[in-house]
Amino acid sequence: MAEHVVGPVADFPPGTHRVVRLGRAEVGVFNVGGRFYALPNVCPHQYGPLCKGSVTGTTACSAQTGWRFAWVREGEVVACPWHGLEFDITTGRCLASPRLRVRQYPVGVIDGQVTVTL
Ligand code: FES
Numbered sequence: 001m002a003e004h005v006v007g008p009v010a011d012f013p014p015g016t017h018r019v020v021r022l023g024r025a026e027v028g029v030f031n032v033g034g035r036f037y038a039l040p041n042v043c044p045h046q047y048g049p050l051c052k053g054s055v056t057g058t059t060a061c062s063a064q065t066g067w068r069f070a071w072v073r074e075g076e077v078v079a080c081p082w083h084g085l086e087f088d089i090t091t092g093r094c095l096a097s098p099r100l101r102v103r104q105y106p107v108g109v110i111d112g113q114v115t116v117t118l
Contacts, residue, residue: 008113027079029107044102
């Protein structure tokens, strides 16, 4: 495993993400509410550029929403630009099919620099 510096924390304000190249891999680095996550920029469906999709939320209907559909988890979901499958950035799981998931790379902050370990 190798740790890569991907840029200063200031380049990743909350609610933003960037796709960076680390050697032969492209990785999406996301800041969700001040916490960093890194996912491969490859969708497990048909290998689309997952992390170049829009960051959004999703609708849910549960006891937490009073059993009414509500918009939840804004900023925690990335939608693949090819066919729209949505993935939870914080877990890597596909919302439509939780058995489908993308890996998550460890992210750290060292001396004000965001690092990703591949
Ligand atoms: S390639 Fe991502 S949803 Fe199809």
